Amino acid sequence: MKAIPASASPCFQRGAYAIEFAVVFLIFFAVLYAVICYGMLFAFRLGLQNAAEDGARAALQYQSTIDGRKNRAVNVAISKSNWMPQVVKPVVSAQICRAEGSNECTPLTCGPAWSQRCQIEVLVQANNLESLLPPMPSFAVPSQIAGKASMLLDLR
Template sequence: MTPAATRRACLQRQPIRTRRAGVQRGATAVEFALVFPLFFMILYAIITFSLILVAQQNLTMAAEEGARAALNWQSNTSLQTALTNRGNAACAAAKLVAAKLVQSAQCTPSSSTCGPGGAMQCVNVLLTYNYQANPIVPILPLLGIVVPKSLSSTATVQLNPENIQ
């Protein structure tokens, strides 16, 4: 082939490439528009459930610290008063430990007999957080199905009745 024939062949092929490029010009934008919402939902779900896990861990830590605080002696006049005062001190300590994520957590102390033969007293600390009313991040419509309505954690400490009063 002569150089002129080669040049003509190249010029004849070039418009075909240009036409194909023109047809494909908006395909990337359309593909991105179709795939982006899926990737965004996945990323948002990962962030949401990570923060829920952090809040649950914070509730667990606060309940455990509250239970440890129930071991401290409180002024009292009877066994029941001592258990009530220790439960209230446990809730006060638990609320101090709770981070800003779960600041509105509700604490419920309770006491009961426990141990072998019911010879011991237990103080229970229950922390609950209404996640539906106070979400950490706004809940997207499809995530509302799988996001928990509330988070809770409980911790128990066993006390010897001889050492309570």
């Protein structure tokens, strides 16, 4: 019968499970922490996108002037983003411009003709996310998130 080496005896293995648990727990906790933080970011981003889309849809409701449509879009986007905490109060902006297929928004006269069609672009931004989310490395959390929507306006 072979003799058991002293380093393999049960009394020298005491605490091995505690060390394994500590290593596995740190990895598990880091993954769980990241999932919660990014889940909150995605929820905030989805809420901002929803507010921007609702604001753009509100511009389709009849208003007597183009600026009235723009103001209606901003007011609806603000009311839909009021659920955000005061620390990251969203900033809403809207602009009406020609829909010429380019990414540039040129404010020209809008009309009922196809060549004079206009669109509204609603942008909802939230800054200061570092103060709301649990602390993470700065490369992992964006400083701002935004939702953007555009809608082709019918000016008849």
